Amino acid sequence: MTEQERAVEPAAAASPYLSLRQAVRPAILAHGLLAGDRERAGKLAAECEDLLYLTRELLRAAGRARILTAGPVPETPDQSGGDRQAQLLDAYADAGLLWAKVVGSALALAGVLIERGDWDDVRRLAGCLAGAGEDDAALELRIELGKAMWARHDQALRAIGNRMPPTAIGAAIDALRAVLRDVPEAFPDRNRQVNRFLPPLAASILAVMKDQRADIPYHSRVEHIATGGVAKYPDIVTTSLDELAAEFEGVCRRPGRETE
Numbered sequence: 001m002t003e004q005e006r007a008v009e010p011a012a013a014a015s016p017y018l019s020l021r022q023a024v025r026p027a028i029l030a031h032g033l034l035a036g037d038r039e040r041a042g043k044l045a046a047e048c049e050d051l052l053y054l055t056r057e058l059l060r061a062a063g064r065a066r067i068l069t070a071g072p073v074p075e076t077p078d079q080s081g082g083d084r085q086a087q088l089l090d091a092y093a094d095a096g097l098l099w100a101k102v103v104g105s106a107l108a109l110a111g112v113l114i115e116r117g118d119w120d121d122v123r124r125l126a127g128c129l130a131g132a133g134e135d136d137a138a139l140e141l142r143i144e145l146g147k148a149m150w151a152r153h154d155q156a157l158r159a160i161g162n163r164m165p166p167t168a169i170g171a172a173i174d175a176l177r178a179v180l181r182d183v184p185e186a187f188p189d190r191n192r193q194v195n196r197f198l199p200p201l202a203a204s205i206l207a208v209m210k211d212q213r214a215d216i217p218y219h220s221r222v223e224h225i226a227t228g229g230v231a232k233y234p235d236i237v238t239t240s241l242d243e244l245a246a247e248f249e250g251v252c253r254r255p256g257r258e259t260e
Contacts, residue, residue, distance in 0.1 A: 026132075050108075051109055054105050103129065106129060110122050110144070113125070114144060119145065119182065122144075122145050142186045145184060145187075146183045152182070153182075156174075157197060160172045162203040164201075169204050172201055173201070173241070180194060191235065192234040192237075194237050195234045198237070198240055198244065199225060205222055208248075209222070220247060221240070
């Protein structure tokens with residue numbers, strides 16, 4: 001192998017749109033969506049077919065580039081060598097542009113999946129893109145998924161207040177846990193936005209505890225959270241919510257106590 005061939009080979013191996021395993025991952029998901037439900041039609045089927053077509057064209061361009069790269073390189077430049085170099089550059093350019101179209105098609109497919117509420121498939125598609133080195137595109141997908149999940153839980157979150165009855169407190173805890181579970185952590189300010197619901201939730205729990213004359217444990221942080229004591233610590237939002245849920249379940253719903 002000549003020095004020129006050695007110089008070309010690592011670049012080809014490192015290029016994400018020339019890696020077969022990475023390039024076909026979005027297409028595998030698209031094919032699975034079509035094969036899993038033959039009656040799927042409309043926008044979903046169209047986006048899946050587009051993604052499969054573009055991936056096929058990408059692999060053809062990438063294959064042409066590999067064939068040209070693997071061929072013997074003339075020791076002295078001539079017209080034939082110049083033509084081959086131009087063909088190689090064209091093949092790489094085609095592969096790069098097609099990979100961009102594959103990524104764009106994957107994003108369009110994700111948009112249809114979000115509209116349909118197929119959250120798990122969107123997460124899988126984001127994982128495919130991240131695995132292919134398209135971190136920005138994967139992050140974009142996760143943010144769009146986060147927006148959809150916020151909208152899904154919006155009504156329950158708006159109902160959170162300082163004087164909720166026990167049934168509403170339970171619903172609020174479930175809604176906040178669902179947000180932390182469903183909204184990707186990469187979503188901007190996810191924890192901070194959830195954190196702002198904790199003081200009114202804690203205030204409601206504290207009010208119920210006082211109404212029921214429940215003994216408040218010395219280690220309880222309910223009052224601390226109710227007064228905004230964790231407002232500056234969004235990184236512990238899950239722990240704080242778990243503590244409030246434990247207080248509510250352990251004290252407010254203790255056998256023999258009224259919960260309505």
